[in-house]
Amino acid sequence: MSDSFWLRNDPCPKCRENGGDRRGDNLGVFSDGHLYCWKCGFHKRGHGNNNLIPLAPGRAVGNFRLRLSEYFEKEPLDWLLKYGLSFSEITTFFRWDNEKKWLVFILQGMPIIARTFNPEDNRKYYMLQKQNVIVGLQQYPFLVFVEDMVSAIKVGRQFPTCPLFGVNITDMYPVERGLLWLDYNMSGHMMKIAKRSEAWRMKVTPIITELDPKEYSDEEIKQYVLGVK
Ligand SMILES: [Zn+2]
Numbered sequence: 001m002s003d004s005f006w007l008r009n010d011p012c013p014k015c016r017e018n019g020g021d022r023r024g025d026n027l028g029v030f031s032d033g034h035l036y037c038w039k040c041g042f043h044k045r046g047h048g049n050n051n052l053i054p055l056a057p058g059r060a061v062g063n064f065r066l067r068l069s070e071y072f073e074k075e076p077l078d079w080l081l082k083y084g085l086s087f088s089e090i091t092t093f094f095r096w097d098n099e100k101k102w103l104v105f106i107l108q109g110m111p112i113i114a115r116t117f118n119p120e121d122n123r124k125y126y127m128l129q130k131q132n133v134i135v136g137l138q139q140y141p142f143l144v145f146v147e148d149m150v151s152a153i154k155v156g157r158q159f160p161t162c163p164l165f166g167v168n169i170t171d172m173y174p175v176e177r178g179l180l181w182l183d184y185n186m187s188g189h190m191m192k193i194a195k196r197s198e199a200w201r202m203k204v205t206p207i208i209t210e211l212d213p214k215e216y217s218d219e220e221i222k223q224y225v226l227g228v229k
Contacts, residue, residue: 006028006029006030007029007030007160008028008029009024009025009026009027009028009029010024010025010027010029010035011024011025011026011027012026012027012037012039012040012042013027013042014037014040014042015027015037015039015040015042018040020039020040021039026038026039026040027042051156051157051158051159051160051161052093052107052152052153052156052161052162052163053143053160053161053162059129059130060128060129060130061127061128061129061130062126062127062128064100064114064126064128066095066097066100066102066104066111066114066128067097067098067099068095068096068097068104068106068111069095069096069097069098070091070095070096071096071098072090072094072096072103073096073098073101073117075117076094076096076103076115076117077090079103079117080094080103080150083150083154083214083215084154084217085150085153085154089153092106093105093106093107093149093153094106095111097114100114100116100118101116101117101118101121102114102115102116102117102118102126103115103116103117104128105149110129111128111129112127112128112129112149112163112165113125113126113127113128113129113149113165114126114128115149125165127165142159142160142178142179143159143160143161143162143178143179144159144160144161144162144178144179144180144181144225145161145162145163145164145178145179145180145181145204146161146162146163146164146181146212146213147163147164147165147212148163148165148212148214149163149165150212150214151163151181151212151213151214153214154213154214154216154218154221155181155213155221155225157218157221158218158221158222158225159225178204178205179204179205179206179207179225179228180204180205180206180207181206181207181209181213181224181225205228207224207225207228209224
């Protein structure tokens with residue numbers, strides 16, 4: 001699928017078992033999630049889309065009773081396929097609530113946000129989890145922030161990506177370096193955020209594109225991100 005590239009070095013568990021890797025930097029961590037030890041050859045296969053960095057779990061909001069299933073109706077499935085998500089991505093990140101007609105986005109086992117396909121609902125998205133702070137971001141050389149779940153999955157194929165769902169980036173743990181990628185309609189809002197993040201001494205560079213990241217191909221996404229990174 002996408003090219004895998006080196007993200008950072010971590011301690012190698014195998015080397016450490018044998019008393020080695022004192023500096024804790026033998027294990028290469030790559031963007032597709034695979035691990036490889038430079039020293040002892042220990043490796044672990046990537047599990048594809050693991051570059052999604054969730055906001056720290058907050059508390060559940062809305063008190064919705066969900067009945068989540070892996071069986072999707074045609075409409076939500078078509079909607080996801082339209083953006084080029086694979087079946088494995090769909091079953092990893094989504095469940096379907098057939099009573100509510102909600103497509104529910106799951107991250108690390110938790111329902112985060114629902115997009116409704118019920119014409120009687122008066123809004124499009126329902127937040128299921130209140131999230132505010134990202135922890136442990138210092139380990140990433142840089143992060144891409146996007147607004148929505150499908151964009152996060154697509155950009156996350158190649159780069160560490162964090163879906164914001166409207167959370168203000170300056171409420172988060174300082175990120176050393178980030179790219180904030182929202183569509184053109186949001187750019188006013190985005191500039192404000194970028195400016196405020198300066199005060200926080202975060203280096204957040206905006207990417208302005210005509211469309212949402214999810215509308216672009218892997219190759220286009222790569223060009224956009226590497227273009228400003
Ligand atoms: Zn090792």
